[in-house]
Amino acid sequence: MSSDVPTTTSTITAAGAAAKASVAGVSPTPGVAKPDPILTVDHVTRRFGGMTAVDVQHLEVQRGIITALIGPNGAGKTTFFNLITGFDKPSSAPKLIGGPKAGEAAKSSFNGNEVGNIGATKVAKKGMVRTFQLTKALSKLTVLENMRLGAKDQPGENLLVAIVKPLWAKREAEITAKAEELLARFKLLEKKDDMAGSLSGGQKKLLEMARALMSDPVMIMLDEPMAGVNPALTQSLLGHIQALRDDGMTVLFVEHDMHMVRHISDWVVVMAEGKVVAEGPSGTVMDDPAVIDAYLGAHHNTDLGDDSLLTDEVAEELAAEVTAEEGKA
Amino acid sequence: MDQFLTTLTSILNSAISPQTAALAIAAIGLNIHFGYTGLLNFGQAGFMLIGAYAFAISIIGGLPIVLAVLIALVAATIFALILGIPTLKLRGDYLAIVTLSAAEIVRMVGRSSLLTNVTGGSNGITGNEYRGPFTDLSFFGDGHIDFGPWSYDATGSNGWWFIATAWLVVALLCLFVWAIMRSPWGRVLRGIREDEDAVRALGKNVYSYKMQALILGGVIGAIAGIVYILPASLQADSMGRSMTYFIFTALLLGGAATVFGPVLGAIVFFAIRLFVQGVAGQFVPSNIMNGQQTEQFAWIVIGITLMLVVIFRPQGILGNKKELSFDVK
Amino acid sequence: MRVWRLIATIMLILTGVILALSLGASPAQAATAPPLTAAPCATDDATGCLQGTIKLPNGDPAVGIELAITGADLDTVAVTGDDGKWSQAITVAGPYTIELDTSTIPDGAVLDSNAKNPATVTGALNKNTGYIFKIVGGTTADDGTTTQTPTAAAGTGITFDRFLQQLVSGIRLGLLLALAAVGLSLIFGTTGLSNFAHGEQVTLGGLLAYLFANVLGLNLILAAIISVVICAATGYFQDALIWKPLRRRGLGTTQLMIVTIGLSIALQYAFQYFLGASTVRIDQANPVTVALGPVTLSAQSLISMGIAVVIIALVGFVLVKTRIGRATRAVSDNPSLAAASGIDVDRIIRLVWTSAAALAGLSGVLLGLVLNGVNWQTGLQLLLLMFAAITLGGLGTAFGALAGAMIIGLVVELTNLVLPGDFKYATALVILILVLLVRPQGIFGRRERIG
Structure with a gap:
């Protein structure tokens, strides 16, 4: 794994360029087919009482790129995330009795496997690992123990093997070495023996991301990775996310802060009121009238953030948006 | 001064008595549930009772002692499965209520007059009916052995043979808990205690681990039941809800999620009770507090001690505040 | 400081509760009729207890049942209290005979025909030895013969x-x-x-x-x-x-x-x-009863x-x-x-x-x-x-x-x-x-x- 973290997001790496190129020819319409989808979701709906929180009929996520899932608060992004990762069950899930019709039942396949209805544990085992909006660092375990917990294929996690240390000591050493390497990359190595609970909010986010990487995931799902993070750390977090893609992972992340998304995502999916209303390359999707209507329309005071983060290209886009909004008003 | 010596002697005697060992063993089992995994098992006395009945009835039925112990362990496993299957996927409170209820059901059924032929109803089973095979195993001879301040028969029902085996079991279980809790298996349990969703997101089967912990702690509870009845008699009411509360008190006193906490806690638990009883008996005139009342006064002090420990020193005597076992913000 | 305030508070409350109860507790013992409350028996190295609880078929405690207890140096009568419990202290280990006086059983109930009466138990020191007499629904004729209600196990059957x-x-x-x-x-x-x-x-x-x-x-x-x-x-x-x-x-x-x-x-x-x-x-x-059908x-x-x-x-x-x-x-x-x-x-x-x-x-x-x-x-x-x-x-x-x-x-x-x-x-x-x-x-x- 590369340990050089890009510090400015305007640096476009070769992998980044390739990622953008892989979806260059895809038409920016909701539910469009991708050349090489790693995740395909069909007919996923979730109702709470009378309210429909999520209703996604079809969505594909391209392999090896950073896809951002954005939308205003309450758009159903996190619920959708929970549904894909098995932490929640779709209302449209197939049932033994009285479920939806065969063609309309929720279905999702990941990397060639059916992952609808198998539960969070198995989804994670298939290589789709997630983080949480409110960090779930295990606060009374040390940072290093948190990392070790993330690794898979641990013989010592079987009760009968666990009793005899020599049976798992070798794998434990490998895991520890890998954990330390990752901690060094995420600048947490000197904290390895501290309780995770003593870390700052941003460090917990980093730890959670690093812990997810311990299992060598195929796809990593980040739920609002930037929420509650000290702005000084945001830059480095964005760099880490890009580095994941550059290492060949697929990244899907939820964010409601738009300007974060522009810099690093190769493809953007926009949700509003539970539905996918638009998708496309980050450069162009913001111009979609549906997005402006659903998203910007609700947030006239979009925070433009730190100007130093903005490339000229992005600044132009924002200008275009402002014009579009004024035109509407 | 005589009174003081009597109290001291009775504390010393209780410190090594098989009953104290039994409480320690039950607390070791509960430690796996509550201390390490965060499972709220309020039916540990039920596990003890299941183990005790299965053992005693098997012996009376003519089975060899090894088989009788094995049956007790299997019975506890089945009991754990019955309790765990419906509740371990739900919020923790449900396990608490179900274990509390199930332990009471075991007690009520055990003491029911319908089963007098099998369980002895509310009279229970006297020790002589099942103690024989165990006493026969003794190689301590028939004499009387003085050791330090203690003087007991070598083999008799409150003799060294019973004391030695009980504490040997305690020592072996401590070693076992130490071995498994430093392993990756123990790490997963501690992770579940902190946040089971985070562990699920890392691809661990949380349900299976919780079940393993419930069974393991329950089986240890059954062993405690056997140790508890061997030198005494089997009475359903002696292993009721109060017993569960005392096990909790001992565990928290010594320190949850520590290897020796349950053992120290059990010894201290009895010591506090006898000390208070002794002091009250000596210094409070008997027209204010009679013999019966000093005993009850000691229990009141135990109740208040439990409150104070949980409030001011939740990590117990041996615990480390930083890696406390239960939710303290 | 707050710690001590809390401890003090908890103690204070408990003392309060205890005091409130104690105001009436001592006369309370006198107020309840002494013969109906079984004297509590506490075991020690020189004392053992024989004890039991007798219940009526409906689950209520059977009050005032007399049991003649003989054995070793003892020849006495124990009576069940308001809670249906009886107990007798013994100072010598060994066999004791307990005989229930069937005439003290209330009307509408009889001693279970399977019950041993008199029964023999082995008392031990520093120990509670229990024995239970089972009482079931039934009637006693004038000549002393008893008729047990057939569905004894389920009370009086389902009507x-x-x-x-x-x-x-x-x-x-x-x-x-x-x-x-x-x-x-x-x-x-x-x-x-x-x-x-x-x-x-x-x-x-x-x-x-x-x-x-x-x-x-x-x-x-x-x-x-x-x-x-x-x-x-x-x-x-x-x-x-x-x-x-x-x-x-x-x-x-x-x-x-x-x-x-x-x-x-x-x-x-x-x-x-x-x-x-x-x-x-x-x-x-005695409660006034009201019949509604x-x-x-x-x-x-x-x-x-x-x-x-x-x-x-x-x-x-x-x-x-x-x-x-x-x-x-x-x-x-x-x-x-x-x-x-x-x-x-x-x-x-x-x-x-x-x-x-x-x-x-x-x-x-x-x-x-x-x-x-x-x-x-x-x-x-x-x-x-x-x-x-x-x-x-x-x-x-x-x-x-x-x-x-x-x-x-x-x-x-x-x-x-x-x-x-x-x-x-x-x-x-x-x-x-x-x-x-x-x-x-x-x-x-x-x-x-x-x-």
């Missing part, structure tokens, strides 16, 4: 009349249970705390009523009102002196729950300290049920119709949201504690009147049924608690139709476990609550 009788008893238990359970549920809803000491609040109510009515000789209604007011005060001060400071300290709900277990242990033994293990009856006059009820039962219905309806009205009730439900739903919308959450919780303790106390008073009496573990036995009721109804929903309590009450009493009394609580708990399997959120709980 429609008996079904109705048990049904009404079930409603009665359900209503009294609901009184106590609603408070437990409100506390859980507003603070997330499972209060294991709630049963002791019920016991406290019953014991206080006994103290005022019997020991101090007040009018029953006045005694009941004073008891409920004192119970309400214990709720108020508990929250003010223990629970609110602990919430401020940021104790988690698991920690708080274990604190309530400690409190429960301390209170149980405090009750025993003053009262011993005996059962006290609040109203010792095939159903016979004591006047006290009818009045108690009436009071329970009125109070429960009042609680429901307050929760649904008044500002304070809506605020309470808002706090149950989401405390931080409620706080943000201007509700004084601490005030609501104080109110909930106060009324929960008052309701539990009232339940204790009524139970003391309706059942045969109150003892130190009356509430303890009820606590599990309360938990079962609120889980069944859906944790934290007040109306669920009401419905759950009615179901539990009916199940407990109707079980008596087909199974011996030992099983009546067990069935209720089995049903609880079965319901959790199918519908974990309870009958009225929302699915989202399980998380």
Whole structure:
């Protein structure tokens, strides 16, 4: 794994360029087919009482790129995330009795496997690992123990093997070495023996991301990775996310802060009121009238953030948006 | 001064008595549930009772002692499965209520007059009916052995043979808990205690681990039941809800999620009770507090001690505040 | 400093409770007729106990049964007390013969034909040796021959009349249970705390009523009102002196729950300290019975049920119709949201504690009147049924608690139709476990609550 973290997001790496190129020819319409989808979701709906929180009929996520899932608060992004990762069950899930019709039942396949209805544990085992909006660092375990917990294929996690240390000591050493390497990359190595609970909010986010990487995931799902993070750390977090893609992972992340998304995502999916209303390359999707209507329309005071983060290209886009909004008003 | 010596002697005697060992063993089992995994098992006395009945009835039925112990362990496993299957996927409170209820059901059924032929109803089973095979195993001879301040028969029902085996079991279980809790298996349990969703997101089967912990702690509870009845008699009411509360008190006193906490806690638990009883008996005139009342006064002090420990020193005597076992913000 | 203030507070409360009880405790022993209370037998190195409990076929204790005990140097008669218990101290280990005087068995019941009488037991020192005589339904003819009612194991068999009788008893238990359970549920809803000491609040109510009515000789209604007011005060001060400071300290709900277990242990033994293990009856006059068709009820039962219905309806009205009730439900739903919308959450919780303790106390008073009496573990036995009721109804929903309590009450009493009394609580708990399997959120709980 590369340990050089890009510090400015305007640096476009070769992998980044390739990622953008892989979806260059895809038409920016909701539910469009991708050349090489790693995740395909069909007919996923979730109702709470009378309210429909999520209703996604079809969505594909391209392999090896950073896809951002954005939308205003309450758009159903996190619920959708929970549904894909098995932490929640779709209302449209197939049932033994009285479920939806065969063609309309929720279905999702990941990397060639059916992952609808198998539960969070198995989804994670298939290589789709997630983080949480409110960090779930295990606060009374040390940072290093948190990392070790993330690794898979641990013989010592079987009760009968666990009793005899020599049976798992070798794998434990490998895991520890890998954990330390990752901690060094995420600048947490000197904290390895501290309780995770003593870390700052941003460090917990980093730890959670690093812990997810311990299992060598195929796809990593980040739920609002930037929420509650000290702005000084945001830059480095964005760099880490890009580095994941550059290492060949697929990244899907939820964010409601738009300007974060522009810099690093190769493809953007926009949700509003539970539905996918638009998708496309980050450069162009913001111009979609549906997005402006659903998203910007609700947030006239979009925070433009730190100007130093903005490339000229992005600044132009924002200008275009402002014009579009004024035109509407 | 005589009174003081009597109290001291009775504390010393209780410190090594098989009953104290039994409480320690039950607390070791509960430690796996509550201390390490965060499972709220309020039916540990039920596990003890299941183990005790299965053992005693098997012996009376003519089975060899090894088989009788094995049956007790299997019975506890089945009991754990019955309790765990419906509740371990739900919020923790449900396990608490179900274990509390199930332990009471075991007690009520055990003491029911319908089963007098099998369980002895509310009279229970006297020790002589099942103690024989165990006493026969003794190689301590028939004499009387003085050791330090203690003087007991070598083999008799409150003799060294019973004391030695009980504490040997305690020592072996401590070693076992130490071995498994430093392993990756123990790490997963501690992770579940902190946040089971985070562990699920890392691809661990949380349900299976919780079940393993419930069974393991329950089986240890059954062993405690056997140790508890061997030198005494089997009475359903002696292993009721109060017993569960005392096990909790001992565990928290010594320190949850520590290897020796349950053992120290059990010894201290009895010591506090006898000390208070002794002091009250000596210094409070008997027209204010009679013999019966000093005993009850000691229990009141135990109740208040439990409150104070949980409030001011939740990590117990041996615990480390930083890696406390239960939710303290 | 705060630490010591807390310790002092807890001690103060307990001393208060102990003092309050002790005011009447010593005369209490004198007030209950001595021959009917079995002298408690305590074992030590030189003493052993022979003991047992005799129950009537309906599960009530059999009072005043005489047992002739002979053996070693002993030749005496033991008599069962108000709780059906008898005990006899022995100073020599060895065989003893116990013979039950069948003429002391009340009408309508006989000694089980399978029972050995006289029976021989082996007494040991420093040990309790139990023996149980089983009494079943039946009649004794003038010449002394007995006829046992055939379906002895299930009481008196299932007839429609008996079904109705048990049904009404079930409603009665359900209503009294609901009184106590609603408070437990409100506390859980507003603070997330499972209060294991709630049963002791019920016991406290019953014991206080006994103290005022019997020991101090007040009018029953006045005694009941004073008891409920004192119970309400214990709720108020508990929250003010223990629970609110602990919430401020940021104790988690698991920690708080274990604190309530400690409190429960301390209170149980405090009750025993003053009262011993005996059962006290609040109203010792023979109850006036009222027959409603095939159903016979004591006047006290009818009045108690009436009071329970009125109070429960009042609680429901307050929760649904008044500002304070809506605020309470808002706090149950989401405390931080409620706080943000201007509700004084601490005030609501104080109110909930106060009324929960008052309701539990009232339940204790009524139970003391309706059942045969109150003892130190009356509430303890009820606590599990309360938990079962609120889980069944859906944790934290007040109306669920009401419905759950009615179901539990009916199940407990109707079980008596087909199974011996030992099983009546067990069935209720089995049903609880079965319901959790199918519908974990309870009958009225929302699915989202399980998380």
